[in-house]
Amino acid sequence: MTIDTPRLQARVAELLAEYAIPSAAIGVLHDGEIAEFAIGVKNVETREPATTDTIYQCGSMTKTWTALAFMQLVDEGKVDLDAPVRTYLPGFTVADPEASAKVTPRHLLYHANGIEEVFDDPGEGDDVYERIVDNITTAPQVFPLGYTHGYSAALGYAILARILEVIDGKRWDDVMQDRLFDPMGLTSTNSWREQVDHTRAATGHLIRSLDEGPIITPVDHLPRAFGAGGGITSTTREVLAMAHVLLNSGTAPNGKRIVSADSIREMASSRVPVPDPYMFGPEWALGLIVCDWRGETVYATDGSTIGQNARLRLLPDSGTAIAMLTNGGPRESFYRKVFNEILIDLGTAAIPDLPAPDPTLNLDLARYEGVYGRPGARYEVSAKGGKLYLTLVLDPMQAELLQKPDHIRYELLPVSETHFLMPPADPLEDAQTVAIYDFANGTAQYLHTNCRVNPRLS
Structure with a gap:
């Protein structure tokens, strides 16, 4: 075993303090x-x-x-x-x-x-x-x-x-x-x-x-x-x-x-x-x-x-x-x-x-716009000023527990025609990735993030 345990313990202690994890x-x-x-x-x-x-x-x-x-x-x-x-x-x-x-x-x-x-x-x-x-x-x-x-x-x-x-x-x-x-x-x-x-x-x-x-x-x-x-x-x-x-x-x-x-x-x-x-x-x-x-x-x-x-x-x-x-x-x-x-x-x-955005991509943003979700989850995707945004709609009880607003907006930065990098909106968050895919009917039918799939609702 080549693990330098004392070094790792010291580094993990620093990271626990930085992230406020007990x-x-x-x-x-x-x-x-x-x-x-x-x-x-x-x-x-x-x-x-x-x-x-x-x-x-x-x-x-x-x-x-x-x-x-x-x-x-x-x-x-x-x-x-x-x-x-x-x-x-x-x-x-x-x-x-x-x-x-x-x-x-x-x-x-x-x-x-x-x-x-x-x-x-x-x-x-x-x-x-x-x-x-x-x-x-x-x-x-x-x-x-x-x-x-x-x-x-x-x-x-x-x-x-x-x-x-x-x-x-x-x-x-x-x-x-x-x-x-x-x-x-x-x-x-x-x-x-x-x-x-x-x-x-x-x-x-x-x-x-x-x-x-x-x-x-x-x-x-x-x-x-x-x-x-x-x-x-x-x-x-x-x-x-x-x-x-x-x-x-x-x-x-x-x-x-x-x-x-x-x-x-x-x-x-x-x-x-x-x-x-x-x-x-x-x-x-x-x-x-x-x-x-x-x-x-x-x-x-x-x-x-x-x-x-x-x-x-x-x-x-x-x-x-x-x-x-x-x-x-x-x-x-x-x-x-x-x-x-x-x-x-x-x-x-x-x-x-995580992947870097591709600034050369020229996407038809209208194909992604819409509301996606399922019980307990709602994502509203909209375009404004040539950019794509995702608004996460939190359950009121969850928002109160976490002391967050019930609507949180994120920018979606394209990585490919179906994948996006989503920078954090809060210091307590990390960047995430999102897939918006399946254009069988001309517009995306599913939004996939954090392993969960959310079908288009409207």
């Missing part, structure tokens, strides 16, 4: 060895220091865990990735007849199902995934089945969890314990907040201004409906145990085989293109994002809750994994700076920058 726990797996450290505090009010044993919320990194458990069913011949969901859930129905009959686990695993996240309130009981499936009979399509990529925060993996429950005859939480956590020897990883040792847990924080600094989040956990897609809590070392499975053909650090080598290859190679290839990666695989770092293929899995953030990058060419868990953020520029410091020490590929 703490970060970082672990690096390289050549079979682990280096890890933690900087900062678990809670800004108690000032209790974070350690490498601190438990953080992993958010949507959970999807990779759920995908691994599902691939065990594939190994056992109990499910086929390309069989209709109805094979395992006979009453499965959504509003669109084709999606009802033809959506498969593969569609769900790489977010090409297109089903809107409309499932009412399924409650917090052990039957949450059964209730979600029962509640989506009128859920419409955001896009036709398999037509594009559109990230599903909860619904897609809730359906996969229900298949796991039906086949194993137990709730998803117990499936994860029996299929993954116990065989891997994990004692700090849990799927449900009531299982967490709260004396070791980090507290989530939000930041509304640099002057105010981080405040404790008023929403300290996600609803149980998000469990299979975002409910796992863990430590950096145990996140790296999952990384070890992915990097070592399905084998855990304790030598136990978790999934077959064929399943690991399938998870990495079965992919759909992502409309916005710049922010996270150009393709999405089965429970993994596929990145291109200057010609090197890197796999990613990330997650956020309301006040915590998790990042994992897998570099198969060098047998390396880097994990970072924080109780603030997410901030893309913070993650890039921290990980690039580590990558410099390892002598591996650095994270590429």
Whole structure:
């Protein structure tokens, strides 16, 4: 291991102060060895220091865990990735007849199902995934089945969890314990907040201004409906145990085989293109994002809750994994700076920058103008003075919580005919990229940002 831990600790401490993030726990797996450290505090009010044993919320990194458990069913011949969901859930129905009959686990695993996240309130009981499936009979399509990529925060993996429950005859939480956590020897990883040792847990924080600094989040956990897609809590070392499975053909650090080598290859190679290839990666695989770092293929899995953030990058060419868990953020520029410091020490590929605008492009701006959105999200794209602008319309409760205006305008700088760089409108934000695409009817039909797809509304 060539990690200069004292240098990294000092640099991460500087960055935590700059970004007003209370703490970060970082672990690096390289050549079979682990280096890890933690900087900062678990809670800004108690000032209790974070350690490498601190438990953080992993958010949507959970999807990779759920995908691994599902691939065990594939190994056992109990499910086929390309069989209709109805094979395992006979009453499965959504509003669109084709999606009802033809959506498969593969569609769900790489977010090409297109089903809107409309499932009412399924409650917090052990039957949450059964209730979600029962509640989506009128859920419409955001896009036709398999037509594009559109990230599903909860619904897609809730359906996969229900298949796991039906086949194993137990709730998803117990499936994860029996299929993954116990065989891997994990004692700090849990799927449900009531299982967490709260004396070791980090507290989530939000930041509304640099002057105010981080405040404790008023929403300290996600609803149980998000469990299979975002409910796992863990430590950096145990996140790296999952990384070890992915990097070592399905084998855990304790030598136990978790999934077959064929399943690991399938998870990495079965992919759909992502409309916005710049922010996270150009393709999405089965429970993994596929990145291109200057010609090197890197796999990613990330997650956020309301006040915590998790990042994992897998570099198969060098047998390396880097994990970072924080109780603030997410901030893309913070993650890039921290990980690039580590990558410099390892002598591996650095994270590429976002693309630069192309000032020579002469676009017909009218083709992009319109309103795009879905429940909980609204984007208004307009042209003025030869420039294109995006106005983000925030939910009033979200705007009040973050102390932001409910309409925030950004300029869109063209990178290509379908991709734009969106500079930040606030010091607490980072630049983002946006895809506005599919001109089948003369005007763009979809806006894709932060992995979510939003169809044209008007």
